[in-house]
Every structure is written in structure tokens, then in C-alpha cells.
Amino acid sequence: MTDSIGTLRLKTGLAEMLKGGVIMDVTNAEQAKIAEDAGACAVMALERVPSDIRKDGGVARMTDPRIIEQIMETVSIPVMAKCRIGHFTEARVLEAMGVDYIDESEVLTPADEEFHVDKHAFTVPFVCGCRNLGEALRRIGEGAAMIRTKGEAGTGNVVEAVRHMRALMSGIKRLTILGPEELMTEAKNLGAPYELVRMVARDGKLPVPNFSAGGIATPADAALMRALGAEANFVGSGIFKSQNPAKVAKAIVRATTHWQDAKIVLEVSKDLGEPMKGLEIGSIPENERLQGRGW
Amino acid sequence: MSASVGVLALQGDYEAHAKALARCGASPLEIRRVAQLDGLAGLVIPGGESTTLLNLMRDEPWFEALRAFDARGGSVFGTCAGAILVSREVRHPAQDSLALLDATIERNAYGRQVDSFETELAVAGLAAPLGVAFIRAPRFVALGPGVEVLATHADAPVLVREGRVVAATFHPEITGADGLHAWWLRTLS
Numbered sequence: 199m200t201d202s203i204g205t206l207r208l209k210t211g212l213a214e215m216l217k218g219g220v221i222m223d224v225t226n227a228e229q230a231k232i233a234e235d236a237g238a239c240a241v242m243a244l245e246r247v248p249s250d251i252r253k254d255g256g257v258a259r260m261t262d263p264r265i266i267e268q269i270m271e272t273v274s275i276p277v278m279a280k281c282r283i284g285h286f287t288e289a290r291v292l293e294a295m296g297v298d299y300i301d302e303s304e305v306l307t308p309a310d311e312e313f314h315v316d317k318h319a320f321t322v323p324f325v326c327g328c329r330n331l332g333e334a335l336r337r338i339g340e341g342a343a344m345i346r347t348k349g350e351a352g353t354g355n356v357v358e359a360v361r362h363m364r365a366l367m368s369g370i371k372r373l374t375i376l377g378p379e380e381l382m383t384e385a386k387n388l389g390a391p392y393e394l395v396r397m398v399a400r401d402g403k404l405p406v407p408n409f410s411a412g413g414i415a416t417p418a419d420a421a422l423m424r425a426l427g428a429e430a431n432f433v434g435s436g437i438f439k440s441q442n443p444a445k446v447a448k449a450i451v452r453a454t455t456h457w458q459d460a461k462i463v464l465e466v467s468k469d470l471g472e473p474m475k476g477l478e479i480g481s482i483p484e485n486e487r488l489q490g491r492g493w
Numbered sequence: 494m495s496a497s498v499g500v501l502a503l504q505g506d507y508e509a510h511a512k513a514l515a516r517c518g519a520s521p522l523e524i525r526r527v528a529q530l531d532g533l534a535g536l537v538i539p540g541g542e543s544t545t546l547l548n549l550m551r552d553e554p555w556f557e558a559l560r561a562f563d564a565r566g567g568s569v570f571g572t573c574a575g576a577i578l579v580s581r582e583v584r585h586p587a588q589d590s591l592a593l594l595d596a597t598i599e600r601n602a603y604g605r606q607v608d609s610f611e612t613e614l615a616v617a618g619l620a621a622p623l624g625v626a627f628i629r630a631p632r633f634v635a636l637g638p639g640v641e642v643l644a645t646h647a648d649a650p651v652l653v654r655e656g657r658v659v660a661a662t663f664h665p666e667i668t669g670a671d672g673l674h675a676w677w678l679r680t681l682s
Contacts, residue, residue, distance in 0.1 A: 201610040208609045211628045211667045214506040215540045215573070237548035239504055239541065274586055274600060275542050276629065298606035298629070321607045448548075455503050455549055456525060 209323030209343030212276065212298065213407040216240055216344075216430050220420070220451050221409075223247050223434040226265065227272040233437070236447035240276040240298070242432065243269045248305050248352030248488070249435035249474065258306045260288040263295055270296070278325070283492050284310025286319075293322040299344070301325045302337075304491035305351045305434075314492065317341030327411065329362045329489055331369025335390035335398070336493070338406055345404055347428070348489040349412015352435050354476035356419040358489060359412045363426045366408070373399040412489070415440070415474055417453030417467050424457035441471030496534035496681040499524040503549040505541020505574060509666040510674075517675040527558045535568040535681045538575030540628070540664050543600065546574055547589055556591060563593050568657035570677050576660035577631050584634070594658045595637025602632035614663070616644045616652060616673065624670045625663040627651075632662060 219239025224230040230241050245261040246254065260281050270277045276298035281288035283302055288309070292300050302315050304327050317324040318341035326337035327348035334345045347366065349359030369388070376384060376399060385395040397405050410428030414420050415436035423431055431454050433447075440446040449466035456462035484490070498514060500507045502523035514521040514537070521537075524530065536559075538546070550556065563569060571579040571594075580598040583590050588600075603609070606629055613622040623644075633650045636642070644652035644661075652661045652673075657680075665673040 201612045203608070203610050205611055207667060208606075208611060208626055208628060211506075211626050211664060212606055212609065214509055214667055215542065215628060217506055217508065217541075218502070218504040219542060219545055234544060235548075237504075237545045239545045275544055276606065293607065296605040296607060323606065451545070451548070452552070459525075 204321035206343060210406050212323060213325070213344040213409075216276070216409075217407060218455055219430050220447075220454050221278065221430065221432045222437055222447060223432075224269060225438070227268045229438055229443070230269045230273045232444050233447055234273045234275055236444055237451035238275060238447065239430070240278055241269060241273060242278045242280065242301065242434075243297070244280065247435040247438055249354070249439055250352075251305060252352040252486075260285070260291065260306070263291065266292075266295060266297060280306055281315070282306040283308040284313050284315060286315045289315050289320065289324075293320055297322065299323050299325055302342075303327065304348055304488045308491050314340050325409070327489075327492065328366065330365040331373075331398070332388035332390045333493070334366055334404060335388065335394045338394055338404065339391040342406065344407050344409060346409040346411040346432055349410070349414075350479055350482070351412045351488050352477075353413050353479065353482070354415040354436055354439070354474040355479055356413045356415065356422065357479055359410055359414060359423060360426065362412070362489075363410055363423060363428060367427045370398055370403060374402045414450070415476060416470075417449045417463055420450045420453040421457035421463045424454060430454070435474055439474035446470050446473070495519055495678065497522070497532055498535040498537070498678070498681065499529065499533045500537045500539060501546070501575075504545045505539040506664070506666060507537075507539045507541075510537045510539045510572070513666045513671050513674045514678065516671050517678055519678055527553045527555060530558055530562050530567075533562070533567060535570065535677065536562065538569060538571040538578055539666070540573035540575065543574040543577040543583075544588065546578060559591055560593070563658065566657065568659070568677070568681055569593055570659045572661045572664055572666060573628065573630060576662050579658055579660050580633075581637075594653070594655050594660055595640055596633050596653065596660070597635040598631045598662075599634050600631045601629050603627060603630050605629065611668070612646060614644045614646060614651065618643065619672045619676060621672060623665060623672050624668045625665050626667055627663045630662050
């Protein structure tokens with residue numbers, strides 16, 4: 199048999215290897231090293247963390263490839279990078295650089311308000327955000343090999359990640375109790391591919407790994423998301439916008455692994471210094487919420 | 494009764510291994526604390542990130558405990574990151590390891606994720622070829638004289654055994670090819 203590359207199994211396979219771990223946003227090689235030394239299972243190379251993107255305003259684009267390159271040269275763990283929603287040329291550039299995963303992300307300003315990237319067309323795997331089951335299955339239908347909740351990035355407020363994970367998990371549970379004759383209507387109502395709806399109804403889970411993102415700021419947040427069904431956690435501004443990034447990073451890694459052991463979460467939660475300040479969701483005008491980007 | 498087996502569940506695809514072992518008739522335990530090693534006959538160290546696993550293994554005396562587990566006759570089966578952790582010497586970059594297997598291994602030796610691949614392997618002792626995945630895989634670059642090669646790919650050893658330590662640079666656990674898990678379970682009884 200000849201060897202095959204870029205198969206769905208290889209794409210979801212790398213996501214399998216990241217399970218139980220923490221993927222950390224980093225903006226330079228030095229932060230990437232801190233993340234790796236704290237036990238991150240991967241890093242997301244970014245020009246600015248989401249809270250700064252939110253503060254600075256303007257158009258947020260793919261990161262300068264030079265910065266991504268420097269991060270790739272510094273760490274031995276997988277390096278991810280973000281492209282704008284629908285910007286398949288940014289995605290091609292990231293693939294050509296050899297990044298290990300592309301996040302087609304609502305944190306960047308969308309390049310296309312109607313269409314997402316055709317992710318089947320790539321060898322590199324993609325992760326996409328979702329707020330509910332329908333959105334998750336649309337992205338998987340387009341070829342995403344990993345799903346994460348959108349949450350509300352850059353807020354340090356876990357409430358939206360919780361909302362999205364709960365919506366996703368209850369959507370999945372609901373499918374498992376429907377009769378076969380109900381699934382087509384459910385697919386229509388969800389706006390999701392019928393075959394994927396049938397698959398989820400049969401298996402009681404998504405056909406790709408299901409991670410959490412968008413507002414995790416403390417070890418307890420990380421353990422909470424695991425308890426709600428997240429198989430791994432993305433942490434953005436929560437680490438490098440805290441007073442003691444190395445310590446917070448290490449603590450969130452422990453809480454993600456030992457989420458069922460409250461004593462360990464307790465131990466690692468002590469003396470972490472000031473967490474990132476955080477934003478009340480109600481204080482963000484509807485049209486400035488990142489989660490509304492994409493469909 | 495079948496032997497008691499566990500999967501190291503600190504990080505990585507421990508769930509995929511547990512499912513594969515369950516399909517072969519075992520009832521694997523997820524192992525997150527050193528004390529859980531008591532009474533196990535075999536332990537899988539799964540794929541994942543070896544740096545993350547090493548980092549988490551520093552919170553408890555895992556190194557001492559796993560060497561003692563090996564010394565008392567426990568079998569360790571490492572895949573990908575697990576193969577890195579059991580090897581005597583790790584390169585690219587150099588890092589600590591359990592040194593249960595007389596081998597030198599190089600991390601990410603095939604390139605990045607876009608270079609990951611699926612293939613079929615002929616494995617010594619298995620009747621059917623095994624469909625497996627190499628994902629950001631490491632490569633054995635030197636093996637001690639006591640290490641037996643059970644499978645090769647492109648002339649490189651990819652599945653090896655020394656005594657009760659078995660190491661694969663690929664993932665048999667995500668393709669649904671359970672032949673190797675069934676074989677490993679048989680070696681325990």
C-alpha cells in the first residue's frame with residue numbers, strides 16, 4: 199500500500215493527541231517557550247492576544263509569517279495559527295509554512311461574510327469555533343477536523359464558553375433520543391448535513407474532537423469546561439494577561455488533566471496573583487461580540 | 494480473569510487506547526496518579542505531547558514508580574510520545590526519558606503535521622497487515638543489541654520490543670486496527 203497524507207484520520211488524529219491538554223495563545227518566541235515549559239500541548243501563534251485585538255479595534259488579520267516562523271523554530275510542540283473566516287489564501291500561506299493546525303477564527307475580522315473555507319481541499323487540518331450543534335456540524339461538513347466552542351474571546355469571562363458547550367452537548371444528547379424518522383427534520387432545523395446528524399444520533403458524540411475556547415482564565419474555569427464535555431482547552435488572553443503567566447499556565451495545565459480531582463485544582467489555584475481583569479458580556483455591544491462572526 | 498491493564502491518562506489519546514483494549518476484551522483503567530500503578534500487569538503510555546507528559550510526570554515520582562513497575566515485571570507499551578518516553582536517549586531536542594528501552598529516538602523525525610501519513614505494516618507474529626497512522630512521528634535512530642525489531646517502514650524500525658517493553662513510533666489506536674493491542678494483551682497472560 200502506498201502511504202496516504204492529509205486524510206481525515208490524520209487530521210482528527212493530531213487533535214486526538216492534543217486531548218487532555220492546553221493550547222495556549224502566544225505572540226512571540228519567548229511566550230511560546232514559557233507555554234511549552236508549563237506543559238502546553240500546542241501553541242497558537244498570534245500577533246496580538248484577543249483582549250488586545252478587542253481593545254485596539256481595526257482589522258485583525260493573519261499573523262506576520264515571520265513571527266509564526268520564529269515560534270515554530272523555538273518549540274517542539276505543534277504550532278497552530280489563525281486565518282480569517284473564508285480567507286482561503288491566508289490558509290494556503292499557513293499551510294505552505296507548515297503550521298500544524300489552522301484555526302479559521304472569529305477572533306480575526308472575517309474576510310467573507312457568506313462562505314467559510316473549503317477545508318477538505320487542504321492537507322493541513324482545521325479547527326473551527328461553534329456556538330451550538332448546527333454550527334459545529336456545518337463546519338465539520340466543510341472539513342473541520344476539530345471543533346471548539348467560540349465562547350467570547352478576550353474577555354476572561356467563561357460564561358459564553360459554558361453557554362456554547364452546554365448548547366452543543368444538549369443538542370448532541372437530544373439527537374440520541376430521536377427516532378430515525380425525526381432526523382431529517384432535525385437536520386433541516388439545525389441547518390446541518392443529514393449524514394452527520396445521523397452519525398451523531400448513532401454515536402452520541404461529534405465525529406471529531408470537541409475542545410473549548412473563549413474566556414477561560416483560571417484553573418477552575420479549565421476544569422469546569424472539561425466537566426462540561428471539553429476534551430481539551432484553548433486558553434488565550436487568560437495566561438499572558440495575568441500577573442504571573444508561567445504559574446497560571448502551569449496551573450491551568452494541571453487543572454485540565456486532573457479536572458475530576460478538586461484537591462489538585464485547589465492546590466494549583468493558590469497564589470496565582472491577579473488574573474486578567476475580565477469583561478462583563480453585557481458591557482460589550484452586540485455588534486462587537488466576536489461570537490457572532492461566521493454562521 | 495484477564496490481566497489488569499491501565500492507560501496513562503495525563504494527556505494524549507488515552508481514550509483511543511482504552512477503547513482499543515476494551516474491544517480486545519480488557520477492562521483498562523485510566524491512570525492519573527502514581528498509586529494507581531499498584532496491581533497493574535501492563536501500562537500503555539499513549540500518544541500525545543511528550544513534553545507535556547514529562548512536565549506532568551514531574552508532579553509525582555513517576556520516573557521511580559515506572560522503573561519499579563518495569564523491574565517488578567510490569568509491561569509498558571508506548572506509542573509515539575510513549576515510545577519517546579521509554580527510550581534511553583531522546584534527540585531533537587534532547588529531553589529526559591524513562592530509559593526502559595535501549596534505544597535512541599529522534600522526535601518529529603518525519604516533519605510537521607502535513608507530512609503525517611497512514612500506511613499498512615507487516616508485523617512479525619501478526620497474520621494480517623496493520624493499518625496505522627504516523628502523526629508527527631519520531632524515528633528510532635539506534636537500537637541496542639537486545640532490542641528486537643517487529644516491524645519496519647522504509648527500512649526504519651517502527652515497532653520494537655525489549656523484554657516486556659514494547660514501543661511503536663506510530664498509532665495503532667486511532668485506526669481501529671486492534672491486532673497489536675490483542676497481541677500485547679496476550680503477552681501479559
